[in-house]
Each structure stands twice: as structure tokens, then as C-alpha cells.
Amino acid sequence: MQMEPSRSSHTLTTSYTVQQVMEHLFHADQHTIRERQSTGTTVDGLETGVADTIVTGIATAFSASQRVIQQAAAQGANVLVVHEGIFYSHHDQRERLHDDPVYQAKCTLIEQIGMHIIRLHDAIHLERPDGIMEGLLGQLGWRQQVVEEMAVWSIVELEQPLQLQQLAQWLKQQLAASYMRLSGESEQICQRIAVLVGYRGGATHGLPLLGRDDVDVLIAGEGPEWELPEYVRDAIEQGRSKGLIMLGHAESEQPGMQWLATRLAAQYEGLPVTYIPNEPVFRVI
Structure with missing residues (x-):
């Protein structure tokens, strides 16, 4: 799905932290999400990075593929908001991948780039309308x-x-x-x-x-x-x-993450906000 990115064109006058961005993202039902986070029954939250980091740019995508992470960094974003899990399962089970070479290489990339990845799944589905x-x-x-x-x-x-x-x-x-x-x-x-x-x-x-x-x-x-x-x-x-x-x-949910980029650009005037489409995961032969 090839779509034009959504960007804010104003001059940044206010600094935002990763934590502030998360609080905004989880606003749909703060009580429900915080309750789920405290009981471990939500997949939403900060997957990688540190919450008090200053945000230099935001990218949104359906999933945090290696290509998407690299593209987000190239566009100046240090925060990537994704809908699906970054380590190949709905619930975070990265401990089972401890010795997996693909997992290890992806972790190294994320650390080297310094990408803060936020998972936004439950909260955006809890919005009314979804x-x-x-x-x-x-x-x-x-x-x-x-x-x-x-x-x-x-x-x-x-x-x-x-x-x-x-x-x-x-x-x-x-x-x-x-x-x-x-x-x-x-x-x-x-x-x-x-x-x-x-x-x-x-x-x-x-x-x-x-x-x-x-x-x-x-x-x-x-x-x-x-x-x-x-x-x-x-x-x-x-x-x-x-x-x-x-x-x-992905084809059914990517438009929602593009729509999110438009919303974030309006919320954070002056902060670069970009939507990055994921390439199709299958090809038909």
C-alpha cells in the first residue's frame, strides 16, 4: 500500500517526551488501559526505549519490520508507533527467541538506532468508533x-x-x-x-x-x-x-495507522510525523 506520508509543517516550540506521547495515544479509555497494564492483560505499551526521552519525530506503521525501523530513523523519527507486535507474536514472548539470530539482529538494530517503539493495539480498538x-x-x-x-x-x-x-x-x-x-x-x-x-x-x-x-x-x-x-x-x-x-x-489495518499519523500531526504541531506503509508480506505466484 503506497500512500503519501502525513507531516506537520510548523516550527516546533514545545518538547514532548515519549511518556507524554503514550499518554495521548492511550487516552481512548485511560482507566481500562491502565488497569490492563497493571494486570498484564494488554499488549499496549513501550516495547523498546526509555519513557522520559525527548521526541524528535514520530512515525506510525502497521508493524515494526526491519525496513520500517530503518526508514523511520532515516526520516528523523526516534519514536515508532505500531499496531502489531515487534517480535512475531500478539503477546510479547521474546524470551523464547533469546538465541534466535533474526531476533538478536533486530534487537541490535533497534539499540544502535535508538528507536523507541510504542505498541498501540488495544487502545485504538477501544476508541468509539474503532x-x-x-x-x-x-x-x-x-x-x-x-x-x-x-x-x-x-x-x-x-x-x-x-x-x-x-x-x-x-x-x-x-x-x-x-x-x-x-x-x-x-x-x-x-x-x-x-x-x-x-x-x-x-x-x-x-x-x-x-x-x-x-x-x-x-x-x-x-x-x-x-x-x-x-x-x-x-x-x-x-x-x-x-x-x-x-x-x-495488514491491508485492512494499515489505513488506521495512516489515519493515526494525521491525528498526531495535528496534535503535535511542528513535530515531524510520518506514516510508513509496510510492504505486502506475501506474493502470489
Whole structure:
């Protein structure tokens, strides 16, 4: 996904610490996040670095890949805000990687660069509306087409219905994605669309939505391939028009981190704020 970075153009007149930036990022539900931090039930927090360091620049990204870390440093940022874990799992389990050479090299890079990495996952999802969902809906131009909204899903009604294949192609273009995965009949008419981001494309959230008569297609980031796709397959065999489009986890959540960069640039006038897109993690051959 190639998008232009968001930057603030004013002169910096105030110094901010990493701790102050974190307090701003976790503002959505301060009590809940602090309670989760005290009990170890949130993944949010400072992954690397020191909280009282002065911020010289901020970069946001979906994940802290080695390339993203290097690019953030090259652009003058010493704070990187990411949505997913930096060491290959949702919950921090870096102790099991102690002797792993890839882990060791990444740690060395982070230390040499002096990058302060903040994990922002739970707090941005706790915003109402969900901050990651807001980014995706905004990128697709669907904010005004939302007809129903709950904590983890939104339902959009298109002004002009599209066939399933057309919708998938349009999404691919809008998100600058390498590919889309879809299940259903290509010519199925889609007007009411349920949207889920990230790893919510499984049975728990998806089946109640696909089971609704007024939902034509479900769009999600990713989920188990033997849950919703199998439901859609059986629905079609029964003559029910249902469709499923999987965007990819990063492709569904990156717009939210770009949207976050725009918000931070407005919050910290004069402080350079940049969004760095992650390259696609898979290629289709």
C-alpha cells in the first residue's frame, strides 16, 4: 500500500517526551488501559526505549519490520508507533527467541538506532468508533454510507450496488493491494456489506453477520480458512447469495495507522510525523 506520508509543517516550540506521547495515544479509555497494564492483560505499551526521552519525530506503521525501523530513523523519527507486535507474536514472548539470530539482529538494530517503539493495539480498538475501522472506512470513502455500527463491525450500504468480482477489484485498487481473496459467485450483487478489520474474520464475529438476510457480503482482514469460507460455500450450495472478501490483515489495518499519523500531526504541531506503509508480506505466484 503506497500512500503519501502525513507531516506537520510548523516550527516546533514545545518538547514532548515519549511518556507524554503514550499518554495521548492511550487516552481512548485511560482507566481500562491502565488497569490492563497493571494486570498484564494488554499488549499496549513501550516495547523498546526509555519513557522520559525527548521526541524528535514520530512515525506510525502497521508493524515494526526491519525496513520500517530503518526508514523511520532515516526520516528523523526516534519514536515508532505500531499496531502489531515487534517480535512475531500478539503477546510479547521474546524470551523464547533469546538465541534466535533474526531476533538478536533486530534487537541490535533497534539499540544502535535508538528507536523507541510504542505498541498501540488495544487502545485504538477501544476508541468509539474503532480507530482502525475509521481509517479503513475513510480510505474507502464509506464513512457516510455506514448504516449500522457496533464495537467490532460496521455495515455499509452502497449507493450503487456492485457485483462481487467488481467489488473485490475496486477494493484492490483503493487499498493498492497486491491481491484480494474472495469466496462466492462472481456476479452476485452486493449492496449491504459487513466490514471487519484485522483478525476478526472468523466464526465468532463473522457468522452472525453472514447469517443476516440483509448482509450480502462480508469484508474482513483475515481469519481461519475453514470457518467463514466453508459457510459461504455451503450457503451457495443451498442457493443463498453470500460473498466473502479477505483483504489481508495488514491491508485492512494499515489505513488506521495512516489515519493515526494525521491525528498526531495535528496534535503535535511542528513535530515531524510520518506514516510508513509496510510492504505486502506475501506474493502470489
